[in-house]
Amino acid sequence: MTKITFIKHDGEEIVVDAENGTSVMHAAVDNLVPGIDADCGGECACATCHVYVEENWFKKVGGTNDSEEAIMSLNPDRAETSRLCCQMPVTDEMEGLIIRLPEFQF
Amino acid sequence: MSVAEQEYNHMFGKDPYSVPLEDYDVSQPELFYSDTQFGFFERLRKEAPVHYCKDSENGPYWSVSSYEHILEVENNPKVFSSEPSITLVDPEENFDISMFIAMDEPKHGDQRRTVQGIVAPTSLATMEPIIRERIGEILDALPANETFDWVDKVSIELTGQMLATLFDFPFEERRKLTYWSDVATTIPGPDALIQSIEERQNILLTECLPAFTELWNQRVNEPPKGDLISMLAHGKETRDMGPMEFMGNLMLLIIGGNDTTRNSLSGGVYFLNQNPDQYEKLRNDHSLINTMVPEIIRYQTPLTHMRRTATEDYVLNGQNIKKGDKVAMWFISGNRDAKHIDQADDFIIDRPRPRQHLSFGLGIHRCMGNRLAEMQLRVAWEEILKRFDKVDVVGEPVRNFSPFVRGYAELPVQLRPLAK
Numbered sequence: 001m002t003k004i005t006f007i008k009h010d011g012e013e014i015v016v017d018a019e020n021g022t023s024v025m026h027a028a029v030d031n032l033v034p035g036i037d038a039d040c041g042g043e044c045a046c047a048t049c050h051v052y053v054e055e056n057w058f059k060k061v062g063g064t065n066d067s068e069e070a071i072m073s074l075n076p077d078r079a080e081t082s083r084l085c086c087q088m089p090v091t092d093e094m095e096g097l098i099i100r101l102p103e104f105q106f
Numbered sequence: 107m108s109v110a111e112q113e114y115n116h117m118f119g120k121d122p123y124s125v126p127l128e129d130y131d132v133s134q135p136e137l138f139y140s141d142t143q144f145g146f147f148e149r150l151r152k153e154a155p156v157h158y159c160k161d162s163e164n165g166p167y168w169s170v171s172s173y174e175h176i177l178e179v180e181n182n183p184k185v186f187s188s189e190p191s192i193t194l195v196d197p198e199e200n201f202d203i204s205m206f207i208a209m210d211e212p213k214h215g216d217q218r219r220t221v222q223g224i225v226a227p228t229s230l231a232t233m234e235p236i237i238r239e240r241i242g243e244i245l246d247a248l249p250a251n252e253t254f255d256w257v258d259k260v261s262i263e264l265t266g267q268m269l270a271t272l273f274d275f276p277f278e279e280r281r282k283l284t285y286w287s288d289v290a291t292t293i294p295g296p297d298a299l300i301q302s303i304e305e306r307q308n309i310l311l312t313e314c315l316p317a318f319t320e321l322w323n324q325r326v327n328e329p330p331k332g333d334l335i336s337m338l339a340h341g342k343e344t345r346d347m348g349p350m351e352f353m354g355n356l357m358l359l360i361i362g363g364n365d366t367t368r369n370s371l372s373g374g375v376y377f378l379n380q381n382p383d384q385y386e387k388l389r390n391d392h393s394l395i396n397t398m399v400p401e402i403i404r405y406q407t408p409l410t411h412m413r414r415t416a417t418e419d420y421v422l423n424g425q426n427i428k429k430g431d432k433v434a435m436w437f438i439s440g441n442r443d444a445k446h447i448d449q450a451d452d453f454i455i456d457r458p459r460p461r462q463h464l465s466f467g468l469g470i471h472r473c474m475g476n477r478l479a480e481m482q483l484r485v486a487w488e489e490i491l492k493r494f495d496k497v498d499v500v501g502e503p504v505r506n507f508s509p510f511v512r513g514y515a516e517l518p519v520q521l522r523p524l525a526k
Contacts, residue, residue, distance in 0.1 A: 039461040045181055045468035067181060071470050074215050076222060104227050 002094050006033045006051075009103035018090040024099065025049040025086035035101040042086040047071045050105060053081045054098035061088060061097065077104050118142065122149045130154075131162045132169055133194055133434065133509045135293060138410065141505055144451075147171050147439035156423040164194040167413070167432035168425070171439035173446035173464065175423055179414055179435050180469035183210065186414035186433060188471060193510050194413050194432060201307050204351045205358035207471065217355065218474060220341035224272065224334055225478045233271070237482055240267050241489045248521060253500055256517040261371040265364050268482060272363065273356075274333035275321070286314045287364040290357050291511050298507070315353050322352065334359055366408040367479050369513030371486060372503070373406035374398070376517060377453045379499040384455045392491050398455035399483045404463035405453050407438040410512045412467055437464040438512065496522040 001017040004027060008014070018027035028036040028049070040046035044067045053061055058081040064072065068084045075082075085099065115129045118136035122145035130146065137143040150157050155172035170176050179186045190197050192208045206217040223229060244263050248254065262284055270280035289309050292299045300306050318335070325331075326339040338344045338355065347355070378385040388394050414433045419426065427433060441463050442450045448457070466473035473479070490497065501518040 037461060039466075040177075040468055041459070041462050043177055043181065043468065045177060046472055070183070070211070074218055074222070074470060076219050077226075106227060 002090050002092060002097070004090070004094060004097045004099060007098065007100045008035065009101060009106065018094075020090050020092065022090055023086050024051070024088040024090060024094075024097075025084075027090060028085065033101070035105040036085065037105070038086060040086075044068055044071065044084060044087055047075065047084060048105065049085045050075065050078070050102055051083055051085045052079050052100040052102060053083050054100065055081055057097055060093060075104075077102060117146060122146045127154055127157065128160070130157060130169075131159045132171075132436065133159070133162050133164065133167070135507045135509050138509050138512055139505050139507045143410075143438070144442060147436060147442065150436075151439060151443060156425040156427075158425065162194070164196070165432070167194055167434055168422075168427055169434050169436055170422070171436045171443075172423075173440040173443040176435045176437065176440045176464060177468055178422065179433060180467060180471070182420075183414075183470055185417055185420050187417050188214070188412075188414060190415070192412050192414075194434060198303055198307065202350055203310075203354040203357065205354035207358050207362075211470070214470070216343040220344045221334055221337050221355075221359065222474055224332065224337060225475050227477070229332065230478060230481055233478075234481060234485060236271060237268065238485050238489065240264070240271075241486050245489055245493055250521055250523060253518050253520050256375055256497070256519045257368070257372050257514050258516075261368040261514075261517075264371065264482070264486060265368045268367070269360060269363055272334050272359070273321075274331075274335065282313075282317070283360055284364060286310065286357070287360045289314075290361060291365060291508065293508055295507075310353065310357075314357075315349060318353060318356050319349065362473070362475055363478070365511045365513060366473075367482055369408040369506075369511070370403050370406050370479070370483055372514040372517050373408075374402040374483065374487065375497050375519065376499055376503060376514070377402060377405055379497075381453050384453060385496070388455055389491070389495070392488070394455050395484055395487045395491070397457065397460045399480050399487070400460040400463065401453065401455055401457060402483065403465045403479070404441050404447075404460065406512065407441050407463075407465050408512055409465070410438040410510060411436045412471070435464075435467075437467065440464040493524065494521050495524045498522060 002020060004016055004018050006014045006028060014033050016027055016031040023042060025036060025038050025042055029038055037048040039048045064083060065087060068087050072078045072082055117125055117134055118140060132146050150169060150171040155175055157169045159169060160166050170179055187210050188208050189210055206214045241264055244260060248259060266280040266284045269283045270277050275283060288299055289306055294300050294302045321335050322339050325336040330336055330340040411434045416427050416429055416431045416433060418429050444450045466476045498520045500520050503514045504516040506513045506515060
């Protein structure tokens with residue numbers, strides 16, 4: 001299990017224990033983290049699991065892939081540290097990861 | 107009878123298993139007019155989820171009917187292009203109307219980003235009280251104890267008012283927006299709203315285009331504000347559009363916001379009447395509106411399909427799609443795919459993960475207004491349940507004669523007001 005902290009746009013923190021191998025999106029949905037709708041169920045096809053990865057973590061968790069980039073580029077509110085969290089498999093290295101939830105998804 | 111008509115193999119009225127698969131053409135409008143399409147799609151999903159139709163009104167095309175293969179096509183926009191058209195009908199000659207739904211990158215993204223702000227959550231939050239007030243007024247004006255047409259009095263009226271608001275279009279003339287949208291999507295025919303393609307073009311060019319051009323000229327000389335015409339007139343990527351591109355994108359936003367919401371609003375009333383146990387559940391727990399709304403949108407699938415065109419040869423489920431082939435992704439079929447959705451043929455207002463459906467499409471062309479659509483339907487149902495114990499469907503609906511826009515021309519209802 002890996003500890004991940006989600007911070008809502010209003011500052012509220014939600015800490016979840018995520019199972020390795022699943023995606024950060026699934027960890028969020030399974031723990032009822034608000035603002036992660038994941039309409040397409042993890043296929044990188046709806047962009048409703050958009051998150052901002054805390055800056056010092058962004059390099060560690062790896063950058064975006066091409067299909068993520070294609071769909072996120074349509075969003076005027078994307079940031080440099082934006083990811084679609086269905087494309088982020090949970091690993092040991094993520095222990096303590098901090099994720100911010102964008103206001104536009106609430 | 108012309109040669110083409112003799113060869114036209116009608117599927118309407120036939121058992122899905124009595125028509126050889128090689129003769130299947132699921133794009134025939136009679137199937138949707140009679141609501142008999144599902145058996146044909148069920149057989150396609152089972153036996154030929156990627157199926158080649160060798161001829162139709164619009165020439166040969168592939169039908170993709172399973173959820174997983176629709177997803178594969180949607181997620182590969184480089185191979186499956188949205189140009190030149192997102193319906194099986196090719197663009198009309200000498201009528202080069204263009205809209206970003208039928209464009210590839212980078213132009214699609216550039217234009218889409220310009221108008222996306224109007225459906226951003228902050229903008230939706232501003233719109234919600236206006237929508238609530240307007241739906242309330244519409245519902246309060248409905249006749250009690252008599253049969254009336256829900257489509258005309260509620261669904262069209264509400265979506266027309268919404269469009270007028272989004273465009274800041276003269277409110278008293280709002281039915282023109284509905285009319286132009288219908289003109290743009292109707293299949294021409296002797297009994298149809300328009301008789302010919304020429305008539306369509308003429309109406310759009312002589313009525314719609316001048317009206318929008320006037321509004322454009324007005325907005326471009328005013329400071330930017332929050333309506334769609336102003337956004338297009340001032341947007342960096344859109345302000346230099348030619349008149350046909352401007353009209354195309356406006357038509358896209360009108361059609362996108364009109365037919366779809368209208369037919370989902372009618373569909374919800376119909377489905378609840380067909381499933382009294384679900385209506386009962388809803389009346390006992392109004393919070394189920396939140397999961398019911400996406401379920402209505404799935405079950406209705408107001409746009410049955412989108413077309414793509416292959417830019418190169420591609421093997422899909424073992425079938426050889428050739429460069430240039432038309433490919434129809436049948437959302438209406440993927441939404442009934444039991445491999446992906448439990449009890450897919452049933453209307454269940456409290457199903458888990460109700461948003462996992464294909465009605466909005468997937469990938470980079472996924473419906474921009476999906477949260478606006480959901481919000482309008484949610485508010486409408488909240489206000490309906492405040493006022494009426496039941497909206498009773500008292501006759502069979504008349505359906506659209508279209509393989510693209512799935513919806514209702516008429517839905518007779520009577521209201522049962524809540525006991526005071």
